[in-house]
Amino acid sequence: MALAKLDVVVLDCPDPRALAGFYAGVLGGTVEGDQDGVWVDLKVPGGPALAFQKAPGFVPPRWPAADHSQQFHLDLVVDDLDVAEKGVLELGARPLDAEDRERTFRVYADPAGHPFCLCSC
Template sequence: MAVARLGTVVLDCPDPLALAAFYAEIIGGKAEETEEGWVELTGHEGTPLAFQKSPGYVPPRWPAEDGSQQFHLDLTVEDLDAAETRVLALGAKAVDAGDPVRTWRVYTDIAGHPFCLCAC
């Protein structure tokens, strides 16, 4: 029997409103600041996503030579090329766009968190 169920995925960052707006453009929803330093992305399908202000935030590195990336989001898309164009226009950075025939590509968001666009 499970002890718990997954509630919310929370990303630390220097600017929660900006990062929530970035992901709202990608997965839909609306950024809502529920308390100072805490922003929730509401009105989208899937697992709840929130953003927490972290004054000493240091972004993960991908790939990290001295350990793992710790965490990343896999975002499923219909058209990899169109999705890539959109996320790059929003400020994402490509870190492993890979072989054109591969079904996934790696980026970092505006706060440096790695995420993948994955063809469904």
């Protein structure tokens, strides 16, 4: 028996509305609940919600760097890595590990610097 149910994954960032817009472009969904620029929700179709919380003095993680740990990252499943890569780069992501094009995943940073992976099925 579970003790809890996952409600939302929250990402600290300097601009919650902008980062919610980035992930809405990647995942779809609806940006809701802008609370004075401090908290924004993204309701994702068919998945858990994401929330974005303003963090004054936010310092993005560095990947891979043990002294600036990423803490966590999102794995996003896609049908076509090349198509998805083009889309996330157009939305403002930047590649973190573009060396091995034969792997089943590619690593990027969102506009606030959080690492995420595009993964093929």
